[in-house]
């Protein structure tokens with residue numbers, strides 16, 4: 001009867017409202033839009049979980065379907081010629097400016113985000129970001145489609161982006177594209193920022209590479225696996241669009257699908273006591289400013305079994321966790337741009353890296369966006385367009401324009 005139907009309707013509405021509702025920090029612009037975007041991501045995540053539980057496909061492969069839905073083929077426009085090709089047998093999307101140039105051009109080698117598991121250079125949002133970078137800076141942009149987990153594990157992702165960068169930095173290749181060898185940078189967001197930081201570090205030690213990077217730009221990067229309970233992980237456990245549980249999944253999937261690593265990382269007991277010396281490099285008690293420590297109390301690390309680190313040594317490897325580099329290893333790094341967002345589990349990774357680089361004399365520009373969440377720069381077009389996305393993107397391109 002009518003009453004039962006109304007009750008039903010009421011219950012369903014309440015459930016939907018509960019599901020859509022995410023507490024949005026007060027200083028966010030366009031809170032409703034952010035809430036809907038978050039609900040969209042949460043829905044996809046839940047559906048992927050269901051597909052995984054039913055044995056239909058791996059969780060990450062299901063998440064990858066969004067990437068496919070967001071894909072656009074390489075399309076040239078009046079300013080930029082866009083092609084899909086390969087450098088050193090790795091797929092790339094190449095953006096070549098069409099405007100004439102007085103002299104040699106600048107270049108950006110870009111690594112997209114997506115937790116080493118999802119994403120691709122041809123997603124609309126990344127295509128926009130790299131196309132605008134190319135067009136506005138009159139620069140060559142190489143956007144790398146490195147291979148992804150779960151099919152490929154660490155260090156494949158790193159090796160792919162490294163070999164593309166190394167290939168591009170050869171003087172014969174730079175001159176073929178009219179690029180100034182003194183004005184090349186690496187850049188990336190999230191997992192791509194992780195890869196950019198790792199590439200910049202490894203290039204310092206590679207005697208085969210003669211061309212030095214001018215700069216690195218790290219956009220809300222993931223930089224360490226050691227402490228997954230930093231104040232930023234605690235403060236932002238359920239913020240849009242990267243909850244802690246998903247970040248832990250991304251980290252563990254980078255190395256293995258073995259759930260014992262994920263479980264150990266979830267409880268932050270994955271590092272063996274033999275590696276205790278590494279905690280000095282992620283010690284937020286020393287490395288975070290007071291305003292981010294707030295009322296968090298530093299506790300000594302909890303250690304796990306050595307078996308995990310023996311089986312999956314990647315999570316303690318510098319190429320996966322660039323924040324674990326010693327000061328001596330950081331010293332030679334190029335001019336650095338770091339963007340961090342207040343409402344991001346990865347906030348403290350970026351803040352600590354910027355601080356450590358500065359302390360050893362690397363010139364750093366650190367922008368901290370107080371009203372932004374992880375991945376905000378992806379939302380620059382279509383129904384999910386956000387003012388904060390444009391603001392962060394413009395600022396990044398402006399920095400490159402002034403410093404590259």
Ligand SMILES: *[C@@H]1O[C@H](CO)[C@@H](O)[C@H](O)[C@H]1NC(C)=O
Nearest residue numbers: 077078079080131132135136
């Ligand atoms: C090409 O560049 C001009 C000038 O910078 C800009 O106004 C225009 O929007 C660009 N076109 C595209 C398709 O991005």
Ligand SMILES: *[C@@H]1O[C@H](CO)[C@@H](O)[C@H](O)[C@H]1NC(C)=O
Nearest residue numbers: 279280283285286298300301
């Ligand atoms: C972290 O820093 C604090 C404060 O300086 C210090 O007491 C603590 O021993 C350090 N912990 C580690 C693991 O380095």
